[in-house]
Every structure is written in structure tokens, then in C-alpha cells.
Amino acid sequence: MWQDKVTRVKRLTQKVIDKASPGRRAERAAFSALRKRFYTAYWENAAASIGADIEDMGNGFWQIRKGNAVTFVHNERVMLDNPVILALVGDKALVYRLLAEDHCPVPRSQVFTLDTINKAFEFQQKTAGAVVVKPMDSWAGQGVTVNIKTAETLQQAASFAAQFGEKLLVENHIAGDSYRLLFLNGDFIDAVRRDSPQITGDGKSTIKQLVAAENASRVSGQEITALSALRIDADCKRTLQESGFSLQSVLPENKTIRVKKVANHNSRYENHSVTKQVHPEIIQLGSEIASRYRIELAGLDIITTDISKPLAATSGVINEINTTPGLHHHALISKPDEAAPVGGMVLDYILRHYPIER
Numbered sequence: 001m002w003q004d005k006v007t008r009v010k011r012l013t014q015k016v017i018d019k020a021s022p023g024r025r026a027e028r029a030a031f032s033a034l035r036k037r038f039y040t041a042y043w044e045n046a047a048a049s050i051g052a053d054i055e056d057m058g059n060g061f062w063q064i065r066k067g068n069a070v071t072f073v074h075n076e077r078v079m080l081d082n083p084v085i086l087a088l089v090g091d092k093a094l095v096y097r098l099l100a101e102d103h104c105p106v107p108r109s110q111v112f113t114l115d116t117i118n119k120a121f122e123f124q125q126k127t128a129g130a131v132v133v134k135p136m137d138s139w140a141g142q143g144v145t146v147n148i149k150t151a152e153t154l155q156q157a158a159s160f161a162a163q164f165g166e167k168l169l170v171e172n173h174i175a176g177d178s179y180r181l182l183f184l185n186g187d188f189i190d191a192v193r194r195d196s197p198q199i200t201g202d203g204k205s206t207i208k209q210l211v212a213a214e215n216a217s218r219v220s221g222q223e224i225t226a227l228s229a230l231r232i233d234a235d236c237k238r239t240l241q242e243s244g245f246s247l248q249s250v251l252p253e254n255k256t257i258r259v260k261k262v263a264n265h266n267s268r269y270e271n272h273s274v275t276k277q278v279h280p281e282i283i284q285l286g287s288e289i290a291s292r293y294r295i296e297l298a299g300l301d302i303i304t305t306d307i308s309k310p311l312a313a314t315s316g317v318i319n320e321i322n323t324t325p326g327l328h329h330h331a332l333i334s335k336p337d338e339a340a341p342v343g344g345m346v347l348d349y350i351l352r353h354y355p356i357e358r
Contacts, residue, residue, distance in 0.1 A: 027229055030219045035227045036060060038328060039075045046343025052351070064347055069355030071347065076326050078346055079354060080296045089295065089323045090137050092169055102292070104285065105317045109171035111136065114162050117155070120170040124154055130173035133157035135165035145235050146261045147173050153238065160234050174317050176305040178263045180329050181278065182342065183298045184349055186291040188283045190330045190340040193307070194263040195270040196239075197230055201251020207240065208232065208247040211259065218267070226267040227328055236260050268332035274307055275340065281310040289321065297346065299325025 043062050047054040052066040062073050071079050089095055096106045108127070112119040124131050133154060134144040143164035145157035154170070161168050182190045199210045211230050218226045232247065239261050240246055251257065263270070282302065290298040304316025311317065330342045 049344035050348045069351040070358045071350045089321045107171040135161045136167035174303045176303045179302040181300040183290040186287045191275045193272045193274045196258045197266040200256045203253035271333040273338040
């Protein structure tokens with residue numbers, strides 16, 4: 001029985017891979033240019049905020065200089081944290097193990113591949129409730145499917161996740177909102193609630209057309225609202241189906257619906273500053289984790305129903321640690337005036353503690 005399911009999943013995976021098109025490649029190029037445009041302005045503003053000079057060095061690299069102190073940046077990448085910690089934190093299963101050994105709340109999980117998908121089916125059978133499937137080593141929410149309740153959906157999710165990495169992870173689904181907390185040298189500096197992406201109907205366009213229009217707006221708009229496309233994938237189709245819609249449904253004018261459960265493809269309108277709401281115990285936990293593993297710039301992903309309460313009170317969990325956290329998450333928020341000056345804080349810290357003398 002398991003072997004039959006493995007074969008079906010592999011066939012489905014190949015079909016998905018075969019759908020790659022020049023249009024998708026063009027879209028990726030457009031969003032890559034958009035990311036460069038955003039971070040160019042981001043670092044120019046951050047440098048100005050601390051009285052530093054900035055110089056374009058080509059190929060996406062920028063030199064930041066304040067007096068004799070220099071550092072370099074490249075999009076969201078900065079000169080902090082060593083290669084070992086970057087690789088370690090990129091191993092989601094290992095991170096879960098280490099955190100669990102430190103008595104931190106994490107989801108239960110199981111590593112598998114398409115060849116050993118029987119492990120995922122067995123995990124699902126033993127789990128009370130839904131599960132999540134994700135690639136082990138991808139980033140930015142690529143390949144993630146949440147709230148999986150059937151073996152068929154798990155097959156589809158595994159096929160989708162396998163496009164982004166051979167090793168996969170299945171874990172129990174945790175109810176709640178998604179939060180990103182940011183720590184610099186163990187100090188808590190910002191937190192954002194990241195809600196799932198939504199679209200609003202105009203009374204004449206299908207949902208598929210609305211998604212296409214949203215992506216076109218993200219790329220061409222004067223105001224940058226997101227750095228990635230709103231993907232139509234298995235998560236999108238299932239989310240719509242659960243709400244009684246499909247890609248061909250025409251939304252009534254001004255009706256807003258959620259089109260995905262995974263928050264990574266959202267826009268600034270679904271991101272909200274919650275820095276003042278985070279419970280002190282959660283802040284302390286994040287600070288201890290960052291300090292214990294010597295992660296100088298740490299993005300801690302939390303799932304909980306109430307960030308103002310301890311995780312134990314809400315059955316919340318640590319969902320991921322990011323050592324190259326997307327700093328745009330803390331700038332592209334619904335109320336820009338509430339955005340913390342993260343870029344300037346990071347540059348000031350690096351130039352004071354790890355300057356290159358030039």
C-alpha cells in the first residue's frame with residue numbers, strides 16, 4: 001500500500017515540475033528586481049539614519065561607511081553570524097530537537113522523503129488533528145502546506161514540498177497566528193504579526209484574475225507592498241475550497257476573503273506591529289535562545305493564539321529560528337509609522353562591534 005502511494009506522489013511531483021514556464025521565470029526575475037529596489041532604498045535610509053555613507057559596489061552589494069568603520073550588505077544579508085550557525089539553524093529538524101532538549105515548546109515532527117513517505121503517513125495516523133508538511137531546508141515559506149487532514153492531501157503536500165528540497169518534515173498543526181520576533185545580540189527589538197494573504201472582490205473578476213492583478217500591482221506599483229508573488233498552489237486551492245470558492249469564483253464587490261493559510265506570501269496590509277504586546281516570558285525565552293546559540297541577528301517565529309500570554313497558557317510553539325531574517329517584514333507593515341528602525345539599529349551594532357577598517 002505504501003509503495004503505491006510513493007509512486008503516485010513521485011508522478012505528481014514530476015507533473016508539477018514540468019509545469020515550469022517562461023512566464024514563471026519572468027515573474028521571478030521581476031520580483032528579484034523588486035527586492036533589489038526595496039533593499040536599495042532600505043539601506044540608503046538606514047545609513048542616513050545613523051549618519052553613515054553608502055556606496056553601490058555592484059552586483060547587489062553596498063558598502064556602508066561611518067568614519068573609518070565599514071561593513072557590507074546584500075539585500076537582507078548582513079555581516080553577522082558564522083557559517084556553522086547559519087547551517088545549523090537551517091536544519092529545521094535539528095533545531096526542533098535542540099529546542100526540545102532545552103524544554104522549549106516546539107511541534108512534534110518527523111523527517112521523511114518521497115521514498116519514505118510512509119513515515120509521514122504513519123505520523124499522520126498517530127496525530128490527533130491536522131498536520132503540516134514543509135521542506136527541511138527551504139526559506140520564506142516555500143513549499144509549506146498547513147492544516148492537512150487526509151492522506152490524499154498529505155500526498156499532494158509532499159509532492160509540492162519536494163520541489164524545494166529532498167528532505168521533508170511533517171509536524172502537528174498548531175492553531176494560532178504567526179508572529180516574527182527579532183533579536184539583536186540577545187536584545188528584543190521588534191515583533192510583527194503576519195496574517196494570511198487576502199484579496200477583495202470587484203464583482204466581475206474571478207479569484208484567479210484578482211490574484212494576477214495583485215501580482216501585477218506588486219511588481220509595477222510605486223509603493224512596494226510585498227517582495228514575493230501571491231502563489232496559486234495547493235495551499236491556495238484548499239483554502240478557497242474550504243471557504244466554498246474556487247479560482248473561477250467571482251467575488252462580490254468589496255468582499256474580502258483569505259486565499260492562503262501560509263502567511264509568507266502576504267503583503268504589508270496583513271502585517272501588523274505587535275512589539276508592545278509581546279509577553280515578557282516570550283521575550284525572555286527568545287533572548288535566551290539567541291544568546292545560548294550565539295545568534296546575533298535572530299528572527300524567532302512563534303505560533304500562538306495570544307502573543308500577550310505565555311506560550312504555556314496558549315499551547316503556543318516556536319515554529320522556526322531564522323539567522324538571515326527578512327528585514328523587510330519589519331518595514332512592510334500596515335501602519336508604516338509604527339515600524340521600528342531595524343536597519344539603522346543593525347548597521348550601528350555592526351559598525352561598533354565588527355567594523356572593517358578601510
